[in-house]
Amino acid sequence: MSEQVNSVDFGPMTQVMDFLMELDKLKRVERRTRLIGNSRHENSAEHSWHLAVAAMSLAPFFEGGTDVQRVVQMALLHDVVEIDAGDVMVYDLAAREAISHQEVAAADRLFGLLPAALQQRFRALWDEYEAGESVDARFANMLDRALPIIQNLHNQGQSWKENGIRLEQVLARNVALAEQWPALWNHLQGHLIEAQRKGWLQ
Amino acid sequence: MSEQVNSVDFGPMTQVMDFLMELDKLKRVERRTRLIGNSRHENSAEHSWHLAVAAMSLAPFFEGGTDVQRVVQMALLHDVVEIDAGDVMVYDLAAREAISHQEVAAADRLFGLLPAALQQRFRALWDEYEAGESVDARFANMLDRALPIIQNLHNQGQSWKENGIRLEQVLARNVALAEQWPALWNHLQGHLIEAQRKGWLQ
Numbered sequence: 001m002s003e004q005v006n007s008v009d010f011g012p013m014t015q016v017m018d019f020l021m022e023l024d025k026l027k028r029v030e031r032r033t034r035l036i037g038n039s040r041h042e043n044s045a046e047h048s049w050h051l052a053v054a055a056m057s058l059a060p061f062f063e064g065g066t067d068v069q070r071v072v073q074m075a076l077l078h079d080v081v082e083i084d085a086g087d088v089m090v091y092d093l094a095a096r097e098a099i100s101h102q103e104v105a106a107a108d109r110l111f112g113l114l115p116a117a118l119q120q121r122f123r124a125l126w127d128e129y130e131a132g133e134s135v136d137a138r139f140a141n142m143l144d145r146a147l148p149i150i151q152n153l154h155n156q157g158q159s160w161k162e163n164g165i166r167l168e169q170v171l172a173r174n175v176a177l178a179e180q181w182p183a184l185w186n187h188l189q190g191h192l193i194e195a196q197r198k199g200w201l202q
Numbered sequence: 203m204s205e206q207v208n209s210v211d212f213g214p215m216t217q218v219m220d221f222l223m224e225l226d227k228l229k230r231v232e233r234r235t236r237l238i239g240n241s242r243h244e245n246s247a248e249h250s251w252h253l254a255v256a257a258m259s260l261a262p263f264f265e266g267g268t269d270v271q272r273v274v275q276m277a278l279l280h281d282v283v284e285i286d287a288g289d290v291m292v293y294d295l296a297a298r299e300a301i302s303h304q305e306v307a308a309a310d311r312l313f314g315l316l317p318a319a320l321q322q323r324f325r326a327l328w329d330e331y332e333a334g335e336s337v338d339a340r341f342a343n344m345l346d347r348a349l350p351i352i353q354n355l356h357n358q359g360q361s362w363k364e365n366g367i368r369l370e371q372v373l374a375r376n377v378a379l380a381e382q383w384p385a386l387w388n389h390l391q392g393h394l395i396e397a398q399r400k401g402w403l404q
Contacts, residue, residue, distance in 0.1 A: 005238055005239070005356050006356060008352075008355050008356060008393060009389065010386070010389045011385070011389060012263065013260065013263050013385075013386065013389070016259045016260060016263070017352060019259065020252070020255065020256055020259060020349075020352070021238060021352065021353070021356045023252065023255060024237060024238045024252070024353070024356075025237075025238075026248075026251075027237050027242075027244065027248045027252075028237065028240060035226060035229050035230065036207055036223060036226045036227075037207070038230060040229075042229065043248065045247075045248035045251045045252065046228075046229045046245065046247035046248040046251065048251045049228075049247045049248065049250050049251035049254070049278060050222070050225065050226070050229075050247065052251070052254065052274075052278055053222065053225060053278050053279070054222055056275060056278065056324075057218045057221065057222060057316070057320060058215065058218060060319070060320065061214065061215050061218070068271075069270075069271040069274075072254075072271075072274055072275070072278070073258060073274070076251060076254055076255050076258065076274070077255070114259070117262070118259060118262065122258075147222075150210075150219060150222070150223070151223070151226070153210050154207050154208060154210060154223045154226075183213070183215075184212070184215065187211065187212045187213060187215070191210060
């Protein structure tokens with residue numbers, strides 16, 4: 001990773017500014033997904049924005065009763081650890097396992113830039129998202145799975161085709177979505193089967 | 203602008219999905235600011251993420267008493283109209299005036315993709331941000347001004363140098379910040395004067 005951004009004095013806000021400027025690097029982390037109708041790869045910062053807007057927009061359609069505010073804040077923070085650990089595709093289970101300790105170290109470093117009260121609050125949100133147990137974390141996790149699927153459905157299966165993804169992988173990785181948000185899953189499943197028929201998924 | 207993204211059936215969620223996929227285009231809107239230590243221009247989607255995280259992080263330091271949740275949601279939506287209207291630099295007052303009716307038309311089109319309840323809620327947030335009168339909107343507006351200044355201070359005045367910006371322009375455009383958030387402004391002002399001394403600002 002590149003060197004930490006230089007600190008500029010903002011009095012009691014200096015640590016927050018250091019954190020915010022360090023987060024600028026999330027704009028450099030590339031994902032496998034490309035923009036719809038465009039050749040450029042999406043980065044993790046703009047993905048985090050998209051996910052947060054998806055949370056605001058889809059919460060009224062999720063019957064689990066989430067606190068939208070908390071889900072939005074989780075979405076905004078969920079990928080910051082990729083600044084140090086990089087992005088690994090959801091279907092690459094071995095690589096995901098391998099980097100999990102790097103992600104924890106990244107969370108220590110990045111949230112550690114903040115003053116204590118903010119550090120605890122943001123770290124708790126990130127830990128909750130990672131644990132994926134609370135209703136808010138489960139909703140955020142499901143959206144994080146669903147959003148690239150929906151992008152692919154609008155972009156001729158781009159990242160599935162480029163990475164040789166099979167329908168059964170997508171189905172296997174989304175069991176929680178099928179169980180916990182059937183109203184969304186029933187639509188996704190039909191479109192995924194159709195996507196395989198079109199050759200977008202193997 | 204490119205054609206609207208094709209609709210995929212998601213039952214009662216179809217309109218929201220159309221909206222979210224149309225918003226993907228915000229990732230293509232370039233701003234004048236470049237990433238810190240990197241040659242690429244920032245886009246308005248990743249800027250919106252950065253602004254929302256800045257709101258979460260700096261709200262405890264603003265004594266005006268904002269509702270962070272509302273400011274975060276404003277930050278996430280504040281630039282979506284640039285999908286149709288493009289980004290205009292804060293110092294280009296004539297161009298900003300000229301595109302204001304395009305921005306309203308863009309808000310009509312984009313929020314009009316949503317079902318009525320969400321449309322009203324998101325449009326009200328965007329209108330409130332644009333009016334800049336409520337305490338939440340003023341805080342969001344001040345952050346939107348301050349963030350690129352802070353990025354420039356960490357990036358050797360990149361967008362100021364590239365666009366020939368003068369210190370007096372920055373001071374003139376941030377009178378509200380000076381009046382309403384002196385604890386931040388006092389630091390910014392000192393750094394801006396120093397930036398001119400270094401030749402980052404004219």
